Amino acid sequence: MTEAVTPPSPYDPPPPPPEKPGAASGRITALDVRDGAAVALAVGAAGVLLAVLWAWLAPRAQYVSNGEAVFLRSSESEARIGADGTFFLLSVALGLLSAGAVFLWRRKGGVPLVIGLAVGSLFAALVGWRLGLWLGPSTDLPTAAARAGKGVPFDAPLQLLAHGVLLTWPMAAVLAHLGLTALWTPRDPAPVQEWSGVYPPPHVHAPSAAPEPPRT
Secondary structure, rough: OOOOOOOOOOOOOOOOHHHHHHHHOOOHHHHHHHHHHHHHHHHHOOHHHHHHHHHOOOOEEEEEEOOOOEEEEOOOOOOHHHHHHHHHHHHHHHHHHHHHHHHHHHHOOHHHHHHHHHHHHHHHHHHHHHHHHHHOOOOOHHHHHHHOOOOOOOEEEOOOHHHHHHHHHHHHHHHHHHHHHHOOOOOOOOOOOOOOOOOOOOOOOOOOOOOOOOOO
């Protein structure tokens, strides 16, 4: 015995549109985690560029030796503050560049990308700081003074007095990436308006009754 199939009524609500694969759940996939890890590694490696630029562009304070002790050549020198300012400006520039590169690579955004960008940027700032100190003038002042000679000024080692600037790169990168994502990420199409429950639905018109024949 077969079951009778009832034909659809014109007053039934329209079926919902098909959902995109993976769009309904919004879960983080293994591909998203892989992209976030790739971003963290790539941005972290860019810390070498920060170190090279900081060691090259930062202003240098100078010391001078009298043969017994080492003194600052000019006590009013702003080179130490200038080193912090140079690190700050370079971090802002590299943060904006890294955010733009990540956005161009994956316009869809996502939590793993933001986390990878933040972690990689913080690691890059630490690499730029420690490697920049190593690339700069020697921290062995007695040896540097003996090599320069009595009364001859020599460059002081780099110093980062305000350690808070280490957060500049990750903050600039995350804020810029979120801004780019909010402005230029493609939006999902608006959902189709479902049936409101009115019978019959507004878009369906009931057939009009046939006119009565004239009476004779």
